[in-house]
Structures are given as C-alpha cells and as structure tokens.
Amino acid sequence: MLENLNNSQTEAVKNTEGPLLVLAGAGTGKTKVLISRIIYILSNYLAQPQEILAVTFTNKAAQEMKNRIGEIIGDQVNNLWVGTFHAIAIKILRRHSEIVGLRSDFTIIDEDDQNRLIKQILNDFNIDTKQFSSKAYLSKISISKDILKNIDHLNSNLPKLKEVYDTYQFRLKSMNFVDFGDIINYNLEIFKKSVETLNYYQNKFRYILVDEYQDTNNCQYQWLLLLSSKFCNICCVGDDDQSIYSWRGANINNILRFENDFADSKIIRLEQNYRSTSNILKIADSVISNNKQRHGKKLWTDYNKGSKVKILSFYDGKVESQTIANKIKNFTQNNSINFSQIAILVRAGYQTRSFEESFIQNSIPYKIIGGMKFYERLEIKDAIAYLRVCVNFDDDLALLRIINTPKRGVGDAVISTLYQRSQQEKQSFFKVIKNSFEENSLKGKSKESLKTLIEIFEKFNQKIDKITLPELAKSILSEAGYLQMWKNENTLEANSRLDNIDEFIKSLGDFSSIAEFLEYISLIEVRDDNSRLNSVKLMTIHSAKGLEFDIVFLPGLEEGTFPSSKSLEEANSVEEERRLMYVAITRAKKELIISFAKNRYIFGEFQNLNPSRFISEIPISEVDFEEIDFANNNLLNRFDFNQNSGKFNVSNKSYIKNNMNNNFSKFGSFNYGSKTTQTKNSATTQKNITKLNLANEEFPIGTRVFHQKFGYGKIKNVDGNKLEISFEKTGTKTVMKDFVTSSQ
DNA sequence: CGCATGACGATTTTT
C-alpha cells in the first residue's frame, strides 16, 4: 500500500502518534493519505475500527472515504466512525440528548423554516422587518453559534437581538427542533455537563482524522480539542490557501496556529501536484503568493508544461459568453474533448445566466451545479409539512405552512388570533386550535375546515406504524385536498408538481420512519443527480472546491465582480478572495482560460470595469493574452461564425438583426437576449424534462411547448436537435430540443 | 382571496 505513495505522503501516513498537520496543496493526494493512514493504523493493529474517528465537511467526501476503505477492508468499514462533523455530532447528540434537555427524536430545522420562525418572532416584538431583516438576525444567530461568541458580544445594531435569540431558542426546543449551529454546540454542552460522557468518547477515539481543517470554525475546533485530548493522535489535513468559508464562521487561524494549539506537533507538506500542468501551477503560485496570512508552500509537478494559460479581454459580457461558447464548440469538435471535461467557474451565481443563454443558442449541453434541491421545492416542502404535523403535533411551523394550503377558508385573521394565543399560553398551535373547538371560539367555515384538518392528522397519527410511508403520505395529501388543489389548476407546471409529488411519495419507500426521512433530507441529500452527464458544468467557485476539470474557464475577472464589491468594502477579505482565485485556478488540469470584460451590465446599468487585481498578479510573460472586442472587429467571434459551413449560425440570425436595428455604434444597446422570465419554484426540472422527453421523441411543427426559461411557445422550425420556437412572451428563439416539453 | 403595484435589494452556502 505504501508503494503507491510519494515520500511526504508516506511520512504523513506513518506518523501516527501525536498531533500532525498535513498541509496538502490542491491536487496533492490528500484523500489518498487519509485513507492510507486509516488502513495503516488498522493493519498495524494500532486501533480497532470503532476507535477511529474521521470527520469531513461534505457527505461526498465521507462517502468517498467509506467506499475506498470498504474496498480494502470490507464490512469492517461500517465500524469506523467516518462522517461529516454534523452527522457524527448528531449521532452523539441523539445518544445523550437528555443531558441537554432534548428528546432524542429531535429534527433539524432548515433555513427556510428558520427564517419563518424568526419572522414570526420579529413580528411579535414589533420589529420592522423592512428595516431589520430576518436574515440579518438569522446570520447573527448562526455566527454566534459557529464562533462560540455570546450573541450580545457581537457588534450589531439589530434591536432586541438577545431577546430574539432567546425566544428563537425557546421556540426551537418547544417544537423539538435543533438548527445546524446547535448540533455541535449541544455536543460541547454534553461534554461540559457530563464528564463521564466526555471521558467515554475521549477513551474511545484513539485516532482522529480531520479533512479540510482550514474550514473548521471555533465550535468544531473546540469539539476536536476535547475529543483528542486523551490520546492526542489527531491528524488534520488541510490547505490554508483554500480557506474560503470564513463568512460562515470558518477560522483560518485554526490551521495557521496548529503548532501552538497542539504540543509536540509535526507539520508535513504535500507539494507534489498530480493534477495540473506546470504552467497552471505557476499562475496559481504567482497569485497566492501575494497573500500574507499563510504557512507558505510551493506546488510542483512532474507533468509537462502544457499549453500556456490564456487571458482574454472582451468588450462586454455578451462577447465574453458568446466567445466562450464558440471556444467550447471548437474544443469539442476539433479536439474530441468531452463536454463534461469543461467547466465555467464564476464568483457568484447570477453570472451563470449569460452563459446559459449563449449555450442554449449554441446548442451546448450544460448543467448548473448548485441551486435548489429536490426537497426544497414548494410542493415537496408542503407535502413534507403534512407529514411533519402528522408525526409531531408540536410542529407549529409545519402546521402554519399548510393550514390554509389548499385554501380552506382559514384567513389571516383567524390564524393570527390562534397563533398569538398559542404564544401567550406557551402551548402548541395544534393544541390551541383543538381547545378552540371546545370553547367554541371559532365559527363558520374556518371552524369546520380546521376540524376536518385536525381530524385527518389525528386519524393518520394513529396509523403511522400501521401503514407504509408512501401510503401514509398519499392518503394524507389526498384527504387534505392537497393533490386536488394542483389537479384543479391543470397547467403544465401544476402537472409537473404532481409528478414531483409522486416521485416524492415513491422515494419515501426507502425509509423506515418519517424521522429517518427527515434526517436524510436535512443532512444527507446531495444536489447532484446524474442527469446530463455529458454537459458543460456551470458553477460557483465555492461549489467547485474539490473538483477538477480538463478545461476551466474563469470569466468575470473584474474589480467588483472578482474580487466582489462586498469584499472590497471589508478589511482582510481580499485575501480570502485571492484564495478563492487560487481554488479556481487549481481546478484546471490542462487548459485555463481566464477572462474579463471591459463593460458589463450591473443591475441594469452598463458599466465600465477595470480588470481584476488578480490579473495584474499574473506575469504577462507567462500567459497568452488576447483582446477580443469591437476595436478588433473580431466578428467571427462576435457572431458565432461556423467554420464548417462557412456561415453564421442560424441561431444567431436574430442576434445580428437585433443589433443592426439597435444602432451599431452604440455599444450599450446589445439587447439580443430579450427579456426572459423564469418562475421561481418552477417545478419543471431538467430531470423531469429529460423524463418527459422520452415520451416525446419528435416535435412536429406547430406543437405548443413549454421552456423552463422562456415559457410557452409554438414550434416554427426543426433543425436536428434545435428547435426554432416562437415564444408567447419572449419572441422567437432557437433552443435545444432537450430543454422543452410538449404542453399537449 | 386573488391580483396589481411599488419599494427594495442584489456574494459565496460543505451541513
């Protein structure tokens, strides 16, 4: 096993005793080290599997470790404690919840519900949510938990912050909820209150391994400190240059002052990179070496130099996305590169938009990574709320969510009276509604429909253990009229929502209890589905961390975009932006194409921009620089010239025409991408689209279709996998077949 | 209740 490791990797594996920091640069094989280290410990009988704790930040990382270790040691892998910080901490919290006054069947509240709850509280306190947003309160509450700082010691101008915090915590507990920040905090409280419990875990975990140590917050740090203090065999793997989550409480000082925190510790650097060409590494180094807060290390590689990194400058954002689309076509057509080996990495989510548009026009398959999870959809959250009330009558938030969905004549006035009573009497909302029946304080429609609703919940609460989860969900949703609500709407969107609910109901079959299901969706569900495998990936740099691609495009390198304008206002945050840049560069294996636009629409205004300071940190002699803009009259790039056919691409006819009409000399009026509307919570997913398409192989001219972005339209022309569609709201566009569904 | 209207604000989001 050790044969496959280089010298420093071997060192990192064999140094099992005492605190060890492994500074692992991007692409230096840190996962391999973590895995080999565990195998090494086991095969030398230094510990039993259940005496090893390995924590990661993502489920993906945890899963990968489990899988790869499982391949070597078989079923024994299940005895290891491998998981995310939160998954491990929850396991501990469920076992000892009574020490902190929680029931062991607590559920984890999601961000949406956190916000709803805080809004309610702010309302009760008569705080104007326009002036002081619930999100502002929530972020203070979360950060205080993450960095272990008392909420009234945070500087903030939010009125009654402490009171809101206390009420929030009280309400969480009464609904049997914990939030993400609570999980590890409660662990600390358990360890503090019960020395025996702490001792038990300290004695249990002989070896502790931590992945992505640079991303730990103070809370996680304390947790590790406590757990490791008996054997002190803690191995932290991380890269200070890749610390990009400080805004979520991650403390880069944890990795910077490791030697001070852990006595007799060692540091091993992994600097041999197995991912990128040396030209790419050179650029990465030239940028990151401008940072002062770092341990310092220099990546090197045995690989050849590769092609030079390219820096492109564009007239504006449109030229940028059009040109990149063209370059992608060239890569895939001429060099037989697969779409899936190409990624566009952006600073902020909204930047993906212009690329979507040019990819649609150029028939480039793409997939946006990130965004909404399946279980975050409106209809799915509603459906889950019904289940939540059914298992937990105290779940006020869930009940509030669906009490008048579908409309059953329970208006705001009734809800607010009942809700206020429940607050005053410190009783659950459910209970207060029940009491109101006895007191006869409600009348008319609201009384009748609430009675029916409560009866449904009580009836199915009895049946929870007697019928399967899918049956339970199906019957509740149908008896409560929820399914009928969407059926009545009878639009394509509503049908798609019903499809999603069906899929949801089916997926419940994989779980043995609602609690297990709720934990799965709050903790484990990953955004990745495997649809559209062969597609260009569009994502933020944050979500690209840990991934790699042959070809990486890095657009939008302008002051204000990257580094972001917000980061420029705050002191010290430019270094984090630079680390982000470093992460972005080191995702590339073979080709890196950095670009910036001289002008860009920002919040509707056409603005002149300066190239990012990170561009100036790259030695110009090491890159190929190309200016693609109007001054160059580079029409081939501008108008998607198809070299094979010798013609402009059909999809861009409208582009040219629009610009002709729009006075060519006025650069500011490139309005080819006419107004697009996109409904939020749109139920039509790529997944569903693909599914529906299987039943609709052909689109005859004249078919009415639905497109996620452009809405409804009629097909005017078909050209291979491209459809020319006259959209009802947005005019005629050429789009790819895969992106529309028949509305028949 | 459902729709229209206007103000407002707008990074990153592993769990």
Next chain:
DNA sequence: TCGTCATGCG
C-alpha cells in the same frame, strides 16, 4: 434589470 415581498383594492 429582475425577482421578492408587503400592501391595498375590488
């Protein structure tokens, strides 16, 4: 610019 949210009217 564009999406969200609160508010007010019929």
